[in-house]
Amino acid sequence: MTGDPAEQTVTTVQDCQNGISVDLFLHFSLIPAVLITGVLSFLQKRTKRLAIDHRLPVLGGRFAIVVPLDTIGSLRNRWSYGFAYGAVSSSVLLLFSESYVPFYLPPWARATVYLVGALEVGLVYFPFFACLSTPFRAYGAVLGILYSLFWITTMVWDAFTCPGGKIMGKYQKIIVQWPCILSLIFLLGRFIYMLVKAVRIHLQLDVEEPGELMHQHQVQHVRNLLKKAPVNSKPLSWFQRRVYESDPCFKFPDRIIGTAIISLIGLYTATLADYSLSNMAFHQVEGWKNALEQLVISCNQSEALGAMIPHLEEFIEVARKSWLATTIFASVNSVAYSFHILACYRKHLKRLWRGQKGFIPERFHKHRAAVSVASITRYSGWQIAFTLWGYLIVHFVYFLVALTFAYALVLPIKNGKALIMLSNLGIILLTIGLVIGLMIFQVGLVHIFFLQDKISPTDEHKPLALNNRKAFHCFNYFFFFYNVVMGISNCIMRLLLSIVTGTWLVSRIDRTIMQRGYEAMDAGYSTWVGMIFTDHHHNNPVMVCFCQLLVSNTHERHAASLYATFSNAASESRVSNPARRRWKLFYTLLRNPHLILLRKQHLSSSSSSSPQTALLPQTVFQAWVMASQKQSCQEVSQTLPDIDATQEEHC
Secondary structure, three states: OOOOHHHHHHHHHHHOOOOOOHHHHHHHOHHHHHHHHHHHHHHOEOOOOOHHHHHOOOOOOEOOOOOOOOOOOOOOOHHHHHHHHHHHHHHHHHHHOOOOOOOOOOHHHHHHHHHHHHHHHHHHOHHHHHHHHOOOHHHHHHHHHHHHHHHHHHHHHHHHHOOOEOOOEOOHHHHHHHHHHHHHHHHHHHHHHHHHHHHHHHOOOOOOOOOOOOOHHHHHHHHHHHOOOOOOOOOOOHHHHHOOOOOOOOOOOHHHHHHHHHHHHHHHHHHHHHHHHHHHHHHHHHHHHHHHHHHHHHHOOOHHHHHHHHHHHHHHHHHHHHHHHHHHHHHHHHHHHHHHHHHHHHHHHHHHHOOOOOOOOHHHOOOOHHHHHHHHHHHHHHHHHHHHHHHHHHHHHHHHHHHHHHHHHHHHHHOOOHHHHHHHHHHHHHHHHHHHHHHHHHHHHHHHHOEOOOOOOOOOOOOOOEOOHHHHHHHHHHHHHHHHHHHHHHHHHHHHHHHHHHHHOOOOOOOOOOOOOOHHHOHHHHHHHHHHHHHHHHHOHHHHHHHHHHHHHHHHHHHHHOOOOOHHHHHOOOOOHHHHHHHHHHHHHHHOHHHHHHOHHHHHHHHOOOHHHHHHHHHHHHHHHHHHHHHHHHHHHHHOOOOOHHHHHHO
């Protein structure tokens, strides 16, 4: 077989008819997704009755809202939700295009296309999250296993029967889709584990975990706050000081983990697509160059046009190598940013827990509640978009820097023009050195001649008090004219540094790229601040500990009122114990009046001839009346199950 390899690959891809269209499969997946969501909604009951419940009492309050995941306070199944986000990643990248929409819409309706696509993707992947979060573990596990097998079978069949693609060659789908397939396999294993555990709990071989507000790492955090700080703490290593220090008392919520996983998978896919598309683009440019060369030779064009061809070949070679090298640097930079944002999230939250808000601009200190809660909704999507677009922008900036470096240093040395390059570089460095030297000279001159001596020898710096005022005025006058000229270069340098820094940090949503006072114009940074404020108010370990104590105390009182256990009586105040015992005795006798006849004093009074025997018939009669009332109320409640709550409480 002869011909261009790229053309052969495209022909092979076009001839492949055994695969499954991912776009059509996404549309058809709506049917099982809606069915699974309907089943999970039917299993749950609403806490409040609606008008439809009175019209259709058969429903019994069913078809409640199914919650896919708790995006604020949930810390259970974090990695399961993270891999569920990983399974979503392949379809999330489709939202950047409009090709998956099965019908035509005019260009002005592009925003509607994106909205419809986002709703469709969310509904298709809704069962993965809903099966993880449903309280009906057995049903959720079975439905999750079936839906995961449905997706795994389809994606594996498509990847191995028709693996080729027009961009990355004959193994494109396997290279691109393996993170999603791996995430689906992990979810399948998680659902199998949930089913096994649900069966063990049903057979009473295992105990269900109690659903408490507070987690173990939050308990440990509060304990550390109550402990006295050690005098001699262990010094941190270089890695802990400069890179990352693990904290067992802090856990990232599932929202942050899922965002990081989708960002990393998206970066992986974007890097592969970038590399493949750049190869195709440079291959096309080389074809144009060859065509231009043939045109020059055949038509005997001017020598000037022929002399441009070697320079064009040199530019294509330098650009290809520069783009490839900067692809690696941009990918590493974006991955490092993704992990660094996690570290900044933990650092900022711990500062807020300590009451430190100085790192946040003052205008954000009184963030509106609606804005902060809406930031929770926006953060994940914006962080993924910022990461992907930041990769492309940073890659282009790195490419320009690499081209400048190649033409300024590498090519002159390669072409034997090192002396000219060194002379030009020396002039530039000398100019910059003189400017910096004169700035340092001004500071040093002021420090030596125009500031008063230290007030105390132990002071670190001189006071801000002038000395030799007349000489200082002359110094300020003559340097005024030079600083005007130097200010022009510094203004240009300030603009360049601002552009480079802002472009380099465009994917860092935790930092603003605006000037001080204009931070509110940075929508990404406003989203970050609102998000960490919401997490601070809902997940502060001290506040959660306080709420847990209140809930536990309420449960203990409720259990004591139902006379289930009195094991906590010893921990309460000894002064109120007799009164508490009397109230518990009164409540028990009120609910069980037949026990009055079995009390010790009545038994002793019935066997003795004391004057209390005269009161015995009256007590027996009262006990008989109370027992009769209790029995009649129970019969009424069994006959009329819809008895009013106030009447039942009266009984």
